[in-house]
Amino acid sequence: xxxxxxxxxxxxxxxHFVLVFVVFFICFGLTVFVGIEGPRVIETLHANYSxxxxxxxxxxxxxxxxxxxxxxxxxxxxxxxxPSEETSIQxxxxxxxxxxxxxxxxxxxxxxxxxxxxxxxxxxxxxxAEIIVAHLGYLNYTQYRVTVGFEHLNQPIKDMNFTWKTYNxxxxxxxxxxxxxxxxxxxxxx
Numbered sequence: 001x002x003x004x005x006x007x008x009x010x011x012x013x014x015x016h017f018v019l020v021f022v023v024f025f026i027c028f029g030l031t032v033f034v035g036i037e038g039p040r041v042i043e044t045l046h047a048n049y050s051x052x053x054x055x056x057x058x059x060x061x062x063x064x065x066x067x068x069x070x071x072x073x074x075x076x077x078x079x080x081x082x083p084s085e086e087t088s089i090q091x092x093x094x095x096x097x098x099x100x101x102x103x104x105x106x107x108x109x110x111x112x113x114x115x116x117x118x119x120x121x122x123x124x125x126x127x128x129a130e131i132i133v134a135h136l137g138y139l140n141y142t143q144y145r146v147t148v149g150f151e152h153l154n155q156p157i158k159d160m161n162f163t164w165k166t167y168n169x170x171x172x173x174x175x176x177x178x179x180x181x182x183x184x185x186x187x188x189x190x
Contacts (some may be wrong), residue, residue, distance in 0.1 A: 013099065031178075039170040041044070043070075048164045057150040061162050062102075065143050069169035075133040075146055076163045079122060082156035088156060089124040094148035097134055101141030133162070 012020070045064055061075065081089070097116045101109045123129045133148055150157075 040074040043168040045164040059145050059148050063144045069172040071167040073136040074165040077131045078161045079128045080159040082158045093153040094151040095120045100145040102143040104142050
């Protein structure tokens with residue numbers, strides 16, 4: 001029985017065989033070089049909120065203007081408690097999250113039909129652990145506005161440090177160019 005797709009590796013001359021591996025290692029080295037010297041993959045933007053010691057907290061956090069090159073969007077939060085003692089605390093609380101999308105013309109669209117209520121655990125051992133508030137896997141709007149509420153949080157809060165994380169647009173463009181060049185080189189080799 002003859003194979004459907006014969007491997008070209010066995011039909012290559014010694015010179016072509018070495019050339020394939022040399023080109024592979026050059027491409028691999030170029031990828032490592034761009035990974036080390038190229039643009040950062042994740043772009044972050046910090047927003048700090050100083051609060052009074054309220055039991056029910058609502059905060060509206062607007063994102064920066066976004067493009068399709070940003071790909072995904074995360075909102076994380078680190079809570080700083082009022083007493084800065086080195087004690088370990090683990091407490092459960094309810095977090096409410098509402099996500100609004102802002103179009104280019106400025107209209108606001110409520111993304112989901114409900115406010116998301118989740119029970120979260122705040123773990124602090126000197127410094128509190130980071131909490132992922134929201135993650136959007138694809139971006140349909142040029143800006144997002146997230147309303148975050150903390151309910152039944154019995155610890156006095158000093159600050160809430162929110163951080164937007166997204167893919168760096170420069171990295172996304174570089175990634176697209178690499179894929180394009182790789183496809184062109186693949187068709188040239190074939």
